[in-house]
Amino acid sequence: MNKNPYKFVHTFDALAGIAEEIANKQNFNEMLRMSLHLLLGSLAIMRGGIARYLSHERELQFVAVRNLGDDFPLTMSIAPEDERDLIDAGLKSIEASQAKILSFFQQHYQILQKKQIELLIPLVIGGEFVGIILLGEKASGEPYDSSDLTVICAIARHIGVGIQQRNIMMELKRRIEENQRLYKNLQITYKDTIKAFAAAIDSKDKYTEGHSVRVGKYTEIIVEELGWDEQKREGAAVAGYLHDVGKLVVDRSIINAPYRINAKESAELSKHPSVGYEILLPIHHPFVDVPLAAKYHHERLDGKGYPEGLSGNQIPYIAKIVNLADSFDAMTTDRPYKKRRPFEEVIEDLRRNAGKQFAPEIVVAFSRAMLKEFSMQTDEKRFTRLLGKAYIEPSIVIPALKSLLNELGSHRS
Amino acid sequence: MQESKTPVSVDFEDDIATVHIENYLNKPAGEQIEKVCLQCLNDGYKTLILDFARTELVNSIGISFLLGVIDACEKKGADIIFSHVHDDVLSLFQILGITRKVKIDFASLQ
Numbered sequence: 179m180n181k182n183p184y185k186f187v188h189t190f191d192a193l194a195g196i197a198e199e200i201a202n203k204q205n206f207n208e209m210l211r212m213s214l215h216l217l218l219g220s221l222a223i224m225r226g227g228i229a230r231y232l233s234h235e236r237e238l239q240f241v242a243v244r245n246l247g248d249d250f251p252l253t254m255s256i257a258p259e260d261e262r263d264l265i266d267a268g269l270k271s272i273e274a275s276q277a278k279i280l281s282f283f284q285q286h287y288q289i290l291q292k293k294q295i296e297l298l299i300p301l302v303i304g305g306e307f308v309g310i311i312l313l314g315e316k317a318s319g320e321p322y323d324s325s326d327l328t329v330i331c332a333i334a335r336h337i338g339v340g341i342q343q344r345n346i347m348m349e350l351k352r353r354i355e356e357n358q359r360l361y362k363n364l365q366i367t368y369k370d371t372i373k374a375f376a377a378a379i380d381s382k383d384k385y386t387e388g389h390s391v392r393v394g395k396y397t398e399i400i401v402e403e404l405g406w407d408e409q410k411r412e413g414a415a416v417a418g419y420l421h422d423v424g425k426l427v428v429d430r431s432i433i434n435a436p437y438r439i440n441a442k443e444s445a446e447l448s449k450h451p452s453v454g455y456e457i458l459l460p461i462h463h464p465f466v467d468v469p470l471a472a473k474y475h476h477e478r479l480d481g482k483g484y485p486e487g488l489s490g491n492q493i494p495y496i497a498k499i500v501n502l503a504d505s506f507d508a509m510t511t512d513r514p515y516k517k518r519r520p521f522e523e524v525i526e527d528l529r530r531n532a533g534k535q536f537a538p539e540i541v542v543a544f545s546r547a548m549l550k551e552f553s554m555q556t557d558e559k560r561f562t563r564l565l566g567k568a569y570i571e572p573s574i575v576i577p578a579l580k581s582l583l584n585e586l587g588s589h590r591s
Numbered sequence: 592m593q594e595s596k597t598p599v600s601v602d603f604e605d606d607i608a609t610v611h612i613e614n615y616l617n618k619p620a621g622e623q624i625e626k627v628c629l630q631c632l633n634d635g636y637k638t639l640i641l642d643f644a645r646t647e648l649v650n651s652i653g654i655s656f657l658l659g660v661i662d663a664c665e666k667k668g669a670d671i672i673f674s675h676v677h678d679d680v681l682s683l684f685q686i687l688g689i690t691r692k693v694k695i696d697f698a699s700l701q
Contacts, residue, residue: 184679184682184683184686185683185686185687188651188683188686188687189651191650191651192650195650195651195652212618212652214655215618215621215651215652215656216651216652216657217653218651218654218655219650219651219652219653219654219655219656219658220651220654221687222654222658222687222688222689223658224658224662225662244655244658244659245658245659245662259673316688317658317687317688317689317691318687318689318691319688319691320688341660405596414679423670576637
C-alpha cells in the first residue's frame with residue numbers, strides 16, 4: 179500500500195501530461211510521439227505504437243512507434259468488417275488472444291507475436307474509428323490488471339480525441355482550399371465573360387474596335403496610380419470594360435456614322451449610359467459601382483454632362499475615372515469623322531479641362547503614370563502598346579507632362 | 592576521459608560507459624540519454640552504468656526513454672546498471688518493475 183501513492187502520482191502526472199500535449203501541441207506527429215512516451219512511461223510498458231486510421235484508404239498508419247524494430251510494418255489494411263467490429267467494441271482494451279478474430283490482426287499475427295504485442299486499444303470517439311494503440315509487455319513482466327487498463331483507456335481516450343481533432347482540422351482545410359479554388363474559377367469565368375461583353379460592344383462600333391478594352395486598361399492604370407488595392411483595381415477595370423454596354427441597343431448606323439451626328443441621333447446615343455446602367459444593375463458585381471460607371475461616365479465636373487447634369491462630388495468617383503479614360507481614348511484614336519489628335523494636344527486638353535470636365539487629381543494620377551513610362555522610370559509599356567510607339571515623341575511629351583504635373587501637382591489622391 | 596553534453600555527461604573506462612544524468616529526467620534529458628547510450632552501444636561498449644546521483648525526479652517520458660535504453664541493451668546483449676539512485680526514484684523504479692530489467696548498484700545508493 180505504501181507503493182500505491184507513488185504509482186498514483188506517477189500515472190496522474192502522465193494523464194496531466196497527455197492532456198497538455200493534446201491541447202498545446204501544434205505538430206501532430208510530435209504530439210502522438212510524446213503521447214506514446216507518456217503512455218509507455220506511465221506503466222513502464224516496453225514497446226508500443228499509435229496509428230491513425232485513414233478511412234479513404236482503409237488503412238492504419240503508424241505515426242509513433244517505440245522499440246518495435248525496423249521490421250515492424252508502418253501500415254496495416256483494415257477490412258470493412260474489422261472497422262465495424264472495432265466500432266461496436268468501442269474504446270476498450272482487447273487482449274491479443276481475443277484480437278485474433280480481426281482479419282488485420284491475423285494478417286500481421288506473426289510480427290505482432292514476435293514483438294510481444296499484448297494489448298490492442300481501438301480508438302473509437304463519438305462512434306468514429308480514428309486509430310489504434312498497440313502495447314507490448316510491461317517491464318515488470320506481470321499481466322495488465324484492471325487499474326492498468328483503466329489508466330490505459332483514459333490516456334487512449336485523450337489520444338483518440340487528439341487524432342479526431344486533427345482529422346476535423348484537415349477536412350476543414352481541404353474544404354477551404356476547395357472553396358478557394360472554386361471561387362478562383364468563378365473569378366476567371368467572370369473576367370472572361372466581361373471581356374467577351376467588351377468585345378461584343380466593340381464589335382458593333384466598326385471604327386473604335388478595342389475601345390472598351392482600352393478604356394478598361396486606362397481605368398486600371400489610373401486606379402493603380404491612385405493606390406487602390408488589387409481587388410478594387412480589378413473591379414474598376416471591369417467598370418471600364420463595360421462602360422459602353424448600353425450602346426448594344428443603339429442603332430449601329432448612329433454609332434458608325436462617318437459624320438457628326440444630328441440632335442435626334444445624339445439624343446438616341448445619349449440614352450446609352452442609362453441603358454447600360456439598367457443592363458448592369460441586376461448583376462452581382464464584386465465591385466458594386468460598375469453600373470454607376472456606365473450611367474455617369476459622361477457627366478462632367480462642371481455639371482455640363484449627361485444624362486443628369488451632375489456636378490462635383492455628386493458624380494460617383496469611378497465614373498470620373500472612366501470619364502477621363504473614355505475621353506482620352508476618344509482623343510487618341512481615329513474616329514469616322516476625324517483623325518486622332520497629336521499627343522501633345524491631348525495632354526494640353528487634359529490640363530485645360532482639369533477641374534471642368536475631369537477631376538484634377540485623376541488627371542494628375544493618369545499623367546504621372548504616363549510620365550513614369552515615357553521617362554523609363556518603369557519597365558511597363560502599357561501606353562506604348564495601347565497608343566503605338568510612333569504616336570509618342572518623348573522629347574515633346576515628357577516636358578508637357580512635367581509642366582502639367584507642376585501646374586496640377588497639388589491635387590493628390 | 593569525460594565528454595560533457597548537458598544534461599548528460601559520459602565517462603569511459605575499458606568497455607564501460609558511465610552516463611551521468613542531471614536533476615530532472617524528462618523529455619530533453621531522456622532524449623539525450625537515449626542518444627548517448629545508443630551511441631555507446633554502437634561503439635561497442637558492453638556495460639552501461641546510468642548514474643542517478645544528481646537525479647531527484649523522473650517523469651513518465653523519462654521512464655519511456657529509459658525503457659528504450661534497456662531494450663537496446665537487451666538486443667545488444669549489454670549489461671545495464673543503475674547507480675546512486677535516490678530512494679524515491681528507486682521506489683518508482685521498483686513499483687513499475689523496471690528493477691527487474693536492470694542491475695541496481697545497491698552499494699552506491701543514497
